[in-house]
Amino acid sequence: MPAHPQVHHRPSMKTRSVAVLNWFRKHVIAIVAGLIFFFLLVPNAVVVWMSFNKPSGKYNVKWEQFSLDAWKNPLNDGILHDPLMLSLEIALVATLVATVLGTMIAFAIVRHSFKGRGFVNSVLFLPMAAPEIVMGTTLLALFLNTFGVGFLGFKSILIAHIMFCVSYVVITVKSRLNGMDPMLEKAAQDLYATPWQTFWRVTFPLVAPGIGAAALLSFALSFDDFIITEMTAGSSLTFPYWIWNAVQKGIPPQVNVIGSLMLVITLAGIAVAEVPKWVKATKSH
Amino acid sequence: MSKNTDTLAAGSVAGDLRLVNVTKRFGDFTAVNDLTLTIPQGSFFALLGASGCGKTTTLRMVSGLEEPTAGRVLIGEGDITRLRPYKRPVNTVFQNYALFPHLTVAENIAFGLKRRGVKDVKQPVQDMLDLIELSHIGSRKPNQLSGGQQQRVALGRALINRPRVLLLDEPLGALDLKLRRQMQIELKRIQTEVGLTFVHVTHDQEEAMTMADTIAVMNHGRIEQLGSPTDLYENPKTTFVANFLGQSNLLPGKAVGTVGGDGEHVQVTLDDGTRVLVPSARNCAVGEQIIVGVRPEKMSIHASAAEVPAGRNVLAPGLVTDTSFVGVSTQYLVKAAGSEEIGVFVQNDGAQIFRPGTEVVVSWDPSQGFGLDGRQDIDAGAEADLEAAS
Numbered sequence: 097m098p099a100h101p102q103v104h105h106r107p108s109m110k111t112r113s114v115a116v117l118n119w120f121r122k123h124v125i126a127i128v129a130g131l132i133f134f135f136l137l138v139p140n141a142v143v144v145w146m147s148f149n150k151p152s153g154k155y156n157v158k159w160e161q162f163s164l165d166a167w168k169n170p171l172n173d174g175i176l177h178d179p180l181m182l183s184l185e186i187a188l189v190a191t192l193v194a195t196v197l198g199t200m201i202a203f204a205i206v207r208h209s210f211k212g213r214g215f216v217n218s219v220l221f222l223p224m225a226a227p228e229i230v231m232g233t234t235l236l237a238l239f240l241n242t243f244g245v246g247f248l249g250f251k252s253i254l255i256a257h258i259m260f261c262v263s264y265v266v267i268t269v270k271s272r273l274n275g276m277d278p279m280l281e282k283a284a285q286d287l288y289a290t291p292w293q294t295f296w297r298v299t300f301p302l303v304a305p306g307i308g309a310a311a312l313l314s315f316a317l318s319f320d321d322f323i324i325t326e327m328t329a330g331s332s333l334t335f336p337y338w339i340w341n342a343v344q345k346g347i348p349p350q351v352n353v354i355g356s357l358m359l360v361i362t363l364a365g366i367a368v369a370e371v372p373k374w375v376k377a378t379k380s381h
Numbered sequence: 382m383s384k385n386t387d388t389l390a391a392g393s394v395a396g397d398l399r400l401v402n403v404t405k406r407f408g409d410f411t412a413v414n415d416l417t418l419t420i421p422q423g424s425f426f427a428l429l430g431a432s433g434c435g436k437t438t439t440l441r442m443v444s445g446l447e448e449p450t451a452g453r454v455l456i457g458e459g460d461i462t463r464l465r466p467y468k469r470p471v472n473t474v475f476q477n478y479a480l481f482p483h484l485t486v487a488e489n490i491a492f493g494l495k496r497r498g499v500k501d502v503k504q505p506v507q508d509m510l511d512l513i514e515l516s517h518i519g520s521r522k523p524n525q526l527s528g529g530q531q532q533r534v535a536l537g538r539a540l541i542n543r544p545r546v547l548l549l550d551e552p553l554g555a556l557d558l559k560l561r562r563q564m565q566i567e568l569k570r571i572q573t574e575v576g577l578t579f580v581h582v583t584h585d586q587e588e589a590m591t592m593a594d595t596i597a598v599m600n601h602g603r604i605e606q607l608g609s610p611t612d613l614y615e616n617p618k619t620t621f622v623a624n625f626l627g628q629s630n631l632l633p634g635k636a637v638g639t640v641g642g643d644g645e646h647v648q649v650t651l652d653d654g655t656r657v658l659v660p661s662a663r664n665c666a667v668g669e670q671i672i673v674g675v676r677p678e679k680m681s682i683h684a685s686a687a688e689v690p691a692g693r694n695v696l697a698p699g700l701v702t703d704t705s706f707v708g709v710s711t712q713y714l715v716k717a718a719g720s721e722e723i724g725v726f727v728q729n730d731g732a733q734i735f736r737p738g739t740e741v742v743v744s745w746d747p748s749q750g751f752g753l754d755g756r757q758d759i760d761a762g763a764e765a766d767l768e769a770a771s
Contacts, residue, residue, distance in 0.1 A: 277477075279475055279477065279479040280479050280481060280482075282446055282466075282475075282479070283473070283475055283479035283480075283481070284481075284492070285445075285446075286444055286445075286446070286471075286473045286539075287467075287472065287492050287493035287538065287539075287542070288467045288468075288493050288542070289467055289492075290467055290496075293496055294467075297496075298481060301483045302482070
């Protein structure tokens with residue numbers, strides 16, 4: 097759009113405004129999409145940006161000076177080591193158990209009709225629907241009354257995480273299974289595949305993307321869970337819990353470094369999954 | 382194939398598929414009712430019927446995807462009734478093909494061989510791709526193929542295992558008419574080439590007649606009639622078969638005696654009083670009640686009774702109610718007072734075309750009629766045919 101309309105043959109005001117309107121009409125979707133992406137990505141960008149800050153005080157909330165200090169010392173002299181390791185350990189074990197258990201539940205619900213199927217189906221929604229704070233306090237009461245205060249820690253956090261992750265796994269795998277043609281398994285059997293072969297050659301490869309998505313979701317949910325963890329952790333400190341405590345004394349930029357690393361790992365994961373497909377697609381066309 | 386027929390004639394059951402008193406119930410519903418059937422090795426056999434007649438259930442009991450409530454399924458002397466599907470020497474071409482979407486065309490075709498532990502599948506897969514004329518797209522995924530190509534992959538995937546029996550479950554149902562015709566001919570060619578037993582389930586009577594050596598017409602879980610396409614068409618034994626397979630004019634009446642040497646013809650008085658003759662050899666009626674059947678293309682149409690040659694069965698004059706010109710023939714509907722509309726198909730060989738409203742006379746040669754038991758529902762199979770056609 098020319099800023100100065102003093103051209104030789106000057107278009108009338110009317111045609112100019114029509115042209116602007118047309119340009120806008122043509123690009124409105126791109127503009128809106130751009131704004132939405134901006135809105136979604138700015139927080140992530142700030143996380144990465146602030147990881148290069150060198151705060152003068154204890155709080156890393158105001159940009160002061162570029163520095164690689166935090167990246168050179170991501171565990172903040174080992175202070176972050178234990179909470180981070182605990183969170184990763186819990187997230188990995190919870191993901192593994194919840195994915196296996198949830199996948200089996202999803203198969204049972206989709207493939208078999210049994211007494212109480214509807215009940216199981218709705219009970220599975222409970223951990224997702226119930227407020228986390230309610231879940232947390234209830235679990236705390238349950239653990240204290242059943243096992244005593246000594247039980248709180250790794251075991252209690254793990255049990256709580258598996259519980260809420262299972263729901264998400266079941267929902268995710270179920271929708272994938274529902275979308276699969278049941279005749280495919282019959283066709284495999286018809287073509288001499290034993291039940292074992294049918295599962296590994298046909299069912300699993302087709303459901304795997306759903307299981308993979310469910311596992312990623314479980315990991316993310318477990319790794320950053322705070323409310324339920326806070327209630328059931330006892331004296332153990334997970335990474336989010338540690339940050340929460342740190343807020344009172346000051347947040348170091350290392351928190352942003354770990355946040356940025358998680359982001360990079362996630363993006364790398366997506367790239368590993370998508371790039372071969374994309375390369376294949378461009379090759380075949 | 383003729384060799385197989387010979388061994389069959391000698392009483393051998395080398396590779397025949399046999400169903401013996403097979404019944405399948407789902408709760409209160411009897412899908413297949415005490416069915417006994419022998420399908421000779423190497424034949425192209427069709428199970429024909431409307432939806433819900435039990436044909437697909439019968440097929441699934443052969444493939445092992447359903448287990449019979451009672452009865453036995455045998456191939457040759459081997460009882461496969463309780464055998465798991467993956468242990469049966471039987472393969473299926475499924476209605477919606479059920480191709481594995483995550484595998485390429487070649488991998489789909491190799492699937493059965495690999496499961497049976499065949500090490501070198503490359504050559505047989507290539508041969509099969511050649512047979513189904515898809516060598517150029519062996520590395521594509523099923524969702525990149527057209528309907529006709531998918532159909533051929535489904536066929537190749539089953540055929541490569543050289544099963545004792547190949548089951549085809551409405552294999553052409555998803556294709557458009559032109560492609561369906563082409564695939565009918567191709568399927569028949571491949572069956573003749575490989576010489577395997579094909580059991581084809583369909584609701585499409587034309588498809589069954591085009592391809593099969595033998596057709597079993599099924600209705601309510603039972604076989605209504607079994608025979609060659611020409612036999613079923615020319616000599617239906619029930620009103621269901623007469624209506625379901627092609628069209629029939631069915632005229633109720635009473636048998637009043639026989640005429641000719643050795644009672645060559647049965648004399649029948651139709652309900653409107655007209656007297657006609659039916660060959661005794663083609664009469665299934667046991668009692669006095671009889672339904673005389675005549676196919677529309679066996680009938681002739683005349684301007685007046687005087688023009689009808691001697692020796693023909695003649696109906697009372699009626700009015701043309703509809704004239705449809707369909708190219709090779711003209712199809713008339715003729716209605717006489719007190720009787721049903723009669724369909725008449727006349728070849729377009731220059732004969733006069735009668736307009737609706739014209740008074741005409743309909744006749745046929747007595748040898749072209751058949752007699753059915755008059756105690757049956759005269760409209761049986763007519764709706765089933767319409768339903769199947771839709």
